[in-house]
Amino acid sequence: MIHINILPFPNLQSERLCFREINEKDIPEVMLLRGNPETMKFIPRPLITTKEEALAHINSLLSHKEENNAINWVITEKDNDSLIGIIGFFRTQHENLRSELGYMTLPEYHNKGYVTEAIKTILTFGFDVLHLHTVTAIIDPDNFASARVLEKNGFRKEGHFIEDFFWNDTFIDSVHYGLLKKEFKK
Numbered sequence: 697m698i699h700i701n702i703l704p705f706p707n708l709q710s711e712r713l714c715f716r717e718i719n720e721k722d723i724p725e726v727m728l729l730r731g732n733p734e735t736m737k738f739i740p741r742p743l744i745t746t747k748e749e750a751l752a753h754i755n756s757l758l759s760h761k762e763e764n765n766a767i768n769w770v771i772t773e774k775d776n777d778s779l780i781g782i783i784g785f786f787r788t789q790h791e792n793l794r795s796e797l798g799y800m801t802l803p804e805y806h807n808k809g810y811v812t813e814a815i816k817t818i819l820t821f822g823f824d825v826l827h828l829h830t831v832t833a834i835i836d837p838d839n840f841a842s843a844r845v846l847e848k849n850g851f852r853k854e855g856h857f858i859e860d861f862f863w864n865d866t867f868i869d870s871v872h873y874g875l876l877k878k879e880f881k882k
Contacts, residue, residue: 702767702785702826710817713810715769717761718754718782722770725779726750729802738836739800740863760786771801771814780805783814785822785831793829795822806841815849816882823877833873843871851875 708715718726729735730744730753744750760766768784781801788795797818801811822828833851835842843853851873859867 702761702764702788705761705767706821706825708769708817708821709774710813712774713814713817714772714774714777715783715814715817716772716777718757718768718770718779720751720754722754722779723747723750725802726753729779729782729800732803735800735803738839738842740836740861740868757782757784764788764790766795768798769818771810780810781814783811783818785818785826785828793827795826795828795831797822797831797833811845812848815845819849819875819880820882823880829877831875834870835873837869837871843873846873849875850879850881852879 705717707717727744727747727750730741730750733743736743744753757766757768761768765788766784766786768782768786770779771781771783772778773780781799783797783799785795786798797815799811799814819831822831832854833842833846835846837856847853852875853871854874855872857870857872859869861868861870
């Protein structure tokens with residue numbers, strides 16, 4: 697079996713952004729990011745409202761990395777080390793050289809092209825260094841901004857699944873996107 701190795705942790709850079717490992721200093725920004733109902737509107741996960749919950753989230757991201765199942769980067773601007781977002785690969789299927797992309801940024805960093813730039817950087821790492829064959833992304837059908845940024849990065853819509861996820865006592869739809877290594881344009 698081919699095995700994807702995400703250790704040791706790689707710091708990355710793009711034109712305007714840096715990508716580093718998350719740590720306890722990021723607790724305030726994690727609370728802002730994951731505790732904002734508007735930011736979390738399309739992410740079916742509980743809001744993070746305490747420092748303890750933020751630390752538990754950080755520790756969860758770090759433990760998945762240590763288990764070689766996921767890797768997440770803090771997104772920062774080059775001139776400021778403060779977290780403006782998180783991006784990474786998770787639900788990695790080593791046997792299929794496949795991983796799912798996830799990302800989010802603080803609202804004040806929306807519409808600046810940062811997510812598009814971050815996705816391109818992470819995809820380059822995923823395809824060139826991790827040797828992934830496929831990267832997927834799953835979004836809420838009403839998250840039009842995320843659909844646009846995925847399509848801008850070459851992803852294609854592969855399916856709209858009706859009521860396939862149960863969250864807050866409701867079944868919700870999801871839209872699945874995919875990108876093969878051979879389709880990726882740097």
